[in-house]
Amino acid sequence: MSSSPISILSQTDFNGDPLDEELLQRTFRQLMDEHGYVLMCNVPDSFDQVKFCRGLGGFVPNYTGAVVGDVRPEPGMDDVYHAGNTRPLTPHSEGYDFTVLPPRYIALWCVTPASGPGGETTLADTAPWVAELDERERELLEGTEFEWKTTEGVNRLGLDLHTKHPVLEQHADGMIVRFSCNNLVRADDDEVVPLQERWKENFYRDQISIDYHPNDMLVWDNWRLLHARNAFSDRSRHLRRIQIAN
Numbered sequence: 271m272s273s274s275p276i277s278i279l280s281q282t283d284f285n286g287d288p289l290d291e292e293l294l295q296r297t298f299r300q301l302m303d304e305h306g307y308v309l310m311c312n313v314p315d316s317f318d319q320v321k322f323c324r325g326l327g328g329f330v331p332n333y334t335g336a337v338v339g340d341v342r343p344e345p346g347m348d349d350v351y352h353a354g355n356t357r358p359l360t361p362h363s364e365g366y367d368f369t370v371l372p373p374r375y376i377a378l379w380c381v382t383p384a385s386g387p388g389g390e391t392t393l394a395d396t397a398p399w400v401a402e403l404d405e406r407e408r409e410l411l412e413g414t415e416f417e418w419k420t421t422e423g424v425n426r427l428g429l430d431l432h433t434k435h436p437v438l439e440q441h442a443d444g445m446i447v448r449f450s451c452n453n454l455v456r457a458d459d460d461e462v463v464p465l466q467e468r469w470k471e472n473f474y475r476d477q478i479s480i481d482y483h484p485n486d487m488l489v490w491d492n493w494r495l496l497h498a499r500n501a502f503s504d505r506s507r508h509l510r511r512i513q514i515a516n
């Protein structure tokens with residue numbers, strides 16, 4: 271199950287003219303506060319994505335050090351769990367393997383969409399799931415320093431990251447949610463397992479699905495929303511990616 275996104279911002283107005291820059295920023299902020307994500311459409315080739323992202327906060331480099339990362343199938347990476355292949359990605363937040371705060375926003379924009387089925391980025395809002403936790407579950411998620419590791423694909427880049435963080439962390443600017451289906455280190459009988467399973471089910475129940483057109487740009491609040499990806503077959507699919515600090 272998945273539904274269409276509703277938080278969509280057109281960079282052109284009803285006349286087809288570019289939206290005033292201040293109005294674009296204001297509407298972006300309103301939509302982001304309300305929904306936790308914004309999909310920008312009708313984006314001209316001249317749009318400066320890096321400049322727009324700079325307006326949201328400081329940059330957090332990708333694993334390779336590149337500030338603007340490329341998300342596309344990479345040679346020799348098809349056998350591991352990794353964004354740089356054509357396989358599905360399970361629901362997760364970004365940056366649970368950083369010792370510092372996870373990036374606040376993730377921006378992805380489309381250079382070349384996947385032709386044929388698949389390749390959608392999927393998103394779901396954790397805020398209602400956090401709100402329905404009972405006291406014991408909340409204590410577990412806020413009070414336990416869980417161990418996190420990095421993905422196989424990132425390991426292969428030569429990085430072996432291990433961190434300790436709670437799943438839920440209160441911060442002056444909002445609740446931070448960290449989540450992974452496969453990189454939260456725990457025993458099979460750990461009491462976090464049923465919660466992890468429930469959130470995974472919630473994700474596939476609530477997810478919205480982003481089917482990219484060229485130049486579309488998706489930005490989401492990585493403290494609040496989880497993301498995943500559907501598998502695809504077109505190896506020319508190419509997105510670019512920026513991580514932005516709080």
Ligand SMILES: [Fe+2]
Nearest residue numbers: 362363364497
């Ligand atoms: Fe990701």
